[in-house]
Amino acid sequence: MLRYVAGAASVFLLMIGGLLFWQGRAETTPMPTAPAARFAAAPSQPLTLKPIPDAPSADPKSKEEKRFARADKNEDGRITLAELVEPRRKPFAKLDLDHDGKLSFEEWAVRTIDKFNDADADKSKSLTPAEYSTTAPKRKAKPACSCS
Structure with a gap:
């Protein structure tokens, strides 16, 4: 008997829910109009850009020339043994x-x-x-x- 009462109560609740769903109408507000276009027309020809030039690369010879210039202390265009060894004297003397x-x-x-x-x-x-x-x-x- 309890099953019949529970079934009748569930049918009653479903009917009330359907009625509330059918009566619940959302208020609709009108959509605003779209703004006017800002640009009159697109350009007739596509815009072309200049190609980007390649970045300059370091010349290995210039790096070697810089290295040579650092070792050539008296700037005579030649590196002597004394010029090559002299910068290492102080660190060696400390040891x-x-x-x-x-x-x-x-x-x-x-x-x-x-x-x-x-x-x-x-x-x-x-x-x-x-x-x-x-x-x-x-x-x-x-x-x-x-x-x-």
Whole structure:
């Protein structure tokens, strides 16, 4: 018997829902008119652009010439052994602790161990990425471009 009562109640609810759906009419507002076109007409011929020229590339010879000019200290058009070795004297002298003109493994190792210990800020006997970045050689600042 309970099934019959539940069925009658569900039919009653469906009929009320259908009535409300049928009576619920949305108010319609008229659509505004489209604005007038801003451009009178398209150009009769398609617009053609000039081709973009290729970007200039660096000439490998000019790079080599620059490298040569950096090594040629007295600018005589020739590189002597002294001109080639002279820029390396100071770094070598810093490593040559006994000043005998020879760099032994021990002299190199002392300098390397000192550099490691200076970089190891937390004294953990290992370098973190931040600590290791402090061992990078200092780069010379490039002069600001004066092009305007």
